[in-house]
Amino acid sequence: MDTDEHRSVSTLSSPLTLACGQMLPNRIMKAALSEGLGTPDHAPDIRLERLYTQWGAGGYGLVVTGNVMVDRKHIGEPGNVVIEDDRDVDALTRWAKSTGDGGSPVWMQLNHPGRQANPLATHETPVAPSAIAPNIPGIPAPRALTGYEIGDIVERFAIAASVAESACFDGVQIHGAHGYLVSQFLSPAANKREDRWGGDIDGRMQFVLEVVRTIRASVSPSFAVGIKLNSADFQKGGFTEEESRLVVEHLVGEDIDLIEISGGSYESPAMMGRPVSVSDSTAKREAYFLDYAREVRRAAGDVTLAVTGGFRTRSAMSLAVGSGDCDVVGLGRPTALVTAAGHALIRDDVDRLDSPRITLGLPKKYATLKSLDGALDLQWHTDQLQLVGSGQDPDPQRSLWKTAATMVQRNGIDAFRSRRGATGSDPALRKFKRERFVGRHFANPLMNGLTRAGIRVSLMTDIETIGCTTGLARRVPISAKFDDTGAWIISQHGTRSGWGANIADDPAVRLRVGDRWRSGTAVFVHDDDVTARARSFGGNPLLGRIVGAAFAALQTTPITVRVTFD
Numbered sequence: 001m002d003t004d005e006h007r008s009v010s011t012l013s014s015p016l017t018l019a020c021g022q023m024l025p026n027r028i029m030k031a032a033l034s035e036g037l038g039t040p041d042h043a044p045d046i047r048l049e050r051l052y053t054q055w056g057a058g059g060y061g062l063v064v065t066g067n068v069m070v071d072r073k074h075i076g077e078p079g080n081v082v083i084e085d086d087r088d089v090d091a092l093t094r095w096a097k098s099t100g101d102g103g104s105p106v107w108m109q110l111n112h113p114g115r116q117a118n119p120l121a122t123h124e125t126p127v128a129p130s131a132i133a134p135n136i137p138g139i140p141a142p143r144a145l146t147g148y149e150i151g152d153i154v155e156r157f158a159i160a161a162s163v164a165e166s167a168c169f170d171g172v173q174i175h176g177a178h179g180y181l182v183s184q185f186l187s188p189a190a191n192k193r194e195d196r197w198g199g200d201i202d203g204r205m206q207f208v209l210e211v212v213r214t215i216r217a218s219v220s221p222s223f224a225v226g227i228k229l230n231s232a233d234f235q236k237g238g239f240t241e242e243e244s245r246l247v248v249e250h251l252v253g254e255d256i257d258l259i260e261i262s263g264g265s266y267e268s269p270a271m272m273g274r275p276v277s278v279s280d281s282t283a284k285r286e287a288y289f290l291d292y293a294r295e296v297r298r299a300a301g302d303v304t305l306a307v308t309g310g311f312r313t314r315s316a317m318s319l320a321v322g323s324g325d326c327d328v329v330g331l332g333r334p335t336a337l338v339t340a341a342g343h344a345l346i347r348d349d350v351d352r353l354d355s356p357r358i359t360l361g362l363p364k365k366y367a368t369l370k371s372l373d374g375a376l377d378l379q380w381h382t383d384q385l386q387l388v389g390s391g392q393d394p395d396p397q398r399s400l401w402k403t404a405a406t407m408v409q410r411n412g413i414d415a416f417r418s419r420r421g422a423t424g425s426d427p428a429l430r431k432f433k434r435e436r437f438v439g440r441h442f443a444n445p446l447m448n449g450l451t452r453a454g455i456r457v458s459l460m461t462d463i464e465t466i467g468c469t470t471g472l473a474r475r476v477p478i479s480a481k482f483d484d485t486g487a488w489i490i491s492q493h494g495t496r497s498g499w500g501a502n503i504a505d506d507p508a509v510r511l512r513v514g515d516r517w518r519s520g521t522a523v524f525v526h527d528d529d530v531t532a533r534a535r536s537f538g539g540n541p542l543l544g545r546i547v548g549a550a551f552a553a554l555q556t557t558p559i560t561v562r563v564t565f566d
Contacts, residue, residue, distance in 0.1 A: 011318045013346045016061065016327060018257040018304055020224050022170060024105060024328070026061035027321050028342045031260070031308040031330035032109040032173065032228070034066040034378070035385045036079030042072055043088040044081050047389030049098040054388060055335065056102030059342030061328065063104045065095075067111035067175050068164075070156035075121035076113035076180065083110075083160040092167035100168065104342075107171040107224060108164040110157055114181030115142035115190070128184050129191035129198060129207075131495050131524050131559065132504045141495045144526050150197055150207065153181070157211045158218040161225070171224025174211055177262045182208050183230055186247065187239040192504065194523070201243045205250060212254045226258035227251065228308075231292040241292055248299045260306040260330055261289045261296070294325045306330050314351045333377075336384040337394045355381075358400060376400065379407045462512040463489065465522075467498075468505035474498065480511065481537050486520055486564040487511055488537075490530055494559045503561065511563060520565040528560035 016024045037047040055063050069075055072082040083092070099106035115128035119140060126142035127149065133141035145153070161172045176182035184190040185207040191198050197206055208227070215225055229251075231244050248259060293307045308330025311317050317329040334353035335341050344350040358377040380403040384394045464475045476499055480487040491500035503509060503522040510517045 011322045012314070012329070016304065018224055019255065019302070020171075020257050021222050022105060022224050022257070024061040025103065026059070026342065026346060027328050028060050028317070028345060029062040029260075029306055029308070029328050029330045030055050030058065030060045030064060030104075030335050030342070031306075031332040032064045032066050032175070033332055033336060033385060034077055034080070034382060035389065036066075036077055036382055037386065037389050038079045038081040042069070042075075042080060042082035044091040044095045045389075047386070048081075048095050050391060051339075051385055051389040052095060052099040052106070053102065054339040056099035056104050056106065058102070058104070058335070058340040059344075059346055060104045061342070063099050063106045064173050065106065065108050067109050067180075068160065070110055070112050070153070070160045073122065073124050074113055074117045074127065076111060076116060077118050078121045080121070083163050084156065085159065086163050086166065089163060089167050092163065092169075096164075096168040096170075100170070105170040105224075107173050107226065108160075108169045109173045109175050109228070110160050110164075111175035112153055112156070112181040114184045115139070116179055117142075128181070129193050130504065131526060132190055132192065133495055133501075134179065134190075144193070144524065146527065147195065147197075154207070154210045154214050158214040161215040161223075162218045165219050165223050171226060171257065172215065172219075173226040173228055173258075173260065174208070174215070175228050176208055177228045177230040182211065183239070186230070186243070189239075192507065201246055204243075205247050208247070209250060209254060212251065212256060216255050224257040225255065226260065227256060228260040228262055231261050231289045231296075241295070244292070245296050245299050248296050252299070252301050252303050256303055258304040258306055258328070259300055260308055260328075261293050261326075262308050262330075290320055290325055297325065304328060308332055312353055312355070314345045317345070333381050336381040336388075337396055339388060339394075356396065358403065360400075376403055376407065379403050461487075463499055464510040464512075464517070465499045465502035466506045466508065468502050474502065479537060480563075482513065486562065488533060489522075489561045489563060490534060491524075491559050491561050500559070500561075509563060511565075518565050520563040522561050522563045525560040525562050530558045530560050533560050 012028055013026045016027060018024065035048060035051060037045050037051065039045050052063070052065075067076055067080065069080045069082040070084070072084060075082070081088075096106055113122075113126070115126045115132070115134050116139065117126040126140065127145050128142035129145060131142055131144045133139065157174065164172050174182060176186070179190075185197065186201075186204050188204065191204050193199070193203075196203060198204055212225065212227065219225070229244060229247065230239055231241055251259060289309055290307055293305060297305060304327045306328035307320065307326040309332070311320070311329050311331060312334065320326050320329060331341055331353070333355040337355060338344055338350075338353055341353055344353070358380040359373050360376065380398065380400070383398060383403055383406055387394055460477055461480045462475050463478050463480075464473055466472070467474050478489055478499070480489045491497050491503075493500060495501050495504045504524070507522045508519070509522045510519050
């Protein structure tokens with residue numbers, strides 16, 4: 001090889017010592033890819049050992065596993081491994097050993113899906129910082145976590161990390177990106193809390209800081225603790241690059257060993273390069289998030305910085321490391337086809353790793369299907385991992401239709417429906433669709449007509465919210481029970497209803513009180529007994545029982561809302 005090629009290989013092959021004392025033999029990291037190779041009981045399957053035997057011997061400086069869940073009641077994808085205690089420590093140890101025997105350190109990525117829980121694998125209502133549904137096909141609206149539950153999840157991360165250390169993993173990586181729970185706490189679009197876990201960025205970062213602190217207190221000083229962090233959500237009103245830099249500055253003071261920069265979520269899959277518009281110079285550097293990494297380098301200080309997403313050529317990887325923009329290059333999808341990508345780049349004469357972009361090829365006007373494109377791409381590469389885990393070779397020619405069939409098999413037909421139209425066979429969703437039709441075309445016009453005619457019903461009033469998509473004021477009739485400081489109302493369909501979704505996005509509302517309008521702030525009260533609240537709207541016990549019975553017959557996923565007047 002010529003001098004430039006030699007320098008390129010030399011840069012990537014140089015070892016790196018982390019703050020905890022752990023040494024990475026080179027600068028190429030096999031980044032996390034969700035394998036879906038757990039047993040039905042969410043233990044590591046022998047297929048994981050087969051797959052990681054190849055990755056462990058693949059010449060990487062670091063191998064990071066796919067996301068391991070910390071709560072078996074909330075699963076990100078079918079086939080996820082879960083750690084709640086040490087029941088599977090023997091299988092976990094075999095998994096770690098299959099990687100380490102090849103010479104690469106192995107870290108376990110820990111995750112909680114939050115509102116991105118898979119409906120087929122999760123049989124409880126998803127949880128999130130706030131009751132705001134993601135714009136992902138087939139994913140239902142979550143409920144907001146209580147303060148106690150947040151503390152429990154923090155502890156679950158620490159327990160999983162402790163078990164990982166006892167199973168001979170070399171470290172853990174907290175998944176703080178791609179729209180999962182940690183990322184949801186950081187994002188103002190998903191976190192509307194008004195307690196210590198929400199508000200400005202100082203409040204929204206408390207969850208991830210507590211997770212890091214609790215893990216660090218539960219493991220030995222030589223055990224590595226890293227985090228995967230979004231540069232931004234690439235969504236309107238979401239987590240910004242400036243906020244990400246502030247989080248990095250705080251993480252540096254928490255004994256973190258490696259910060260991996262990625263970006264986006266499955267609503268806006270920037271980690272797959274889909275919505276990102278880049279300049280020619282950025283395209284030459286290949287990595288989607290390298291510009292941000294350069295800016296955050298100062299905030300990260302001496303903490304090792306990794307960048308994942310978009311790298312394909314050895315020259316671009318070497319330039320990124322050699323320039324100091326990052327210390328480690330993360331490879332994801334290319335390692336599904338070339339399991340020994342580390343050796344290919346450093347020891348062999350391969351300069352480029354190709355990974356096909358799986359897409360439906362639809363025109364840009366079908367932007368609402370961008371999450372489906374991302375899901376298909378993810379599933380195609382997951383299929384490759386499952387082939388290797390079964391003892392076969394990757395199949396670069398695997399058809400899109402085979403991938404679509406696998407996607408339906410794993411995730412159900414709802415994977416191809418939009419969230420608003422995903423009625424399927426769910427009775428509650430069918431009921432919601434019928435009642436929304438009745439409300440829009442009969443009940444609401446009737447009450448509006450009575451109001452214009454000067455006829456008032458004591459429980460009936462109007463609420464004005466700001467449309468979460470249009471930004472325009474929207475008024476609809478509702479029932480309300482007023483008191484001295486505000487009013488109790490019920491969003492009969494939770495955040496599925498139009499005005500419910502609006503206040504989840506913007507809690508500023510106006511209520512009509514008699515002939516005048518009063519401004520206030522609306523808050524979902526998830527732990528309230530909605531049926532009892534509905535009964536209280538009646539003026540006497542008999543009327544209360546009638547109101548309660550009618551409400552029970554109509555309800556789908558109701559949430560009590562408290563409006564406090566300004």
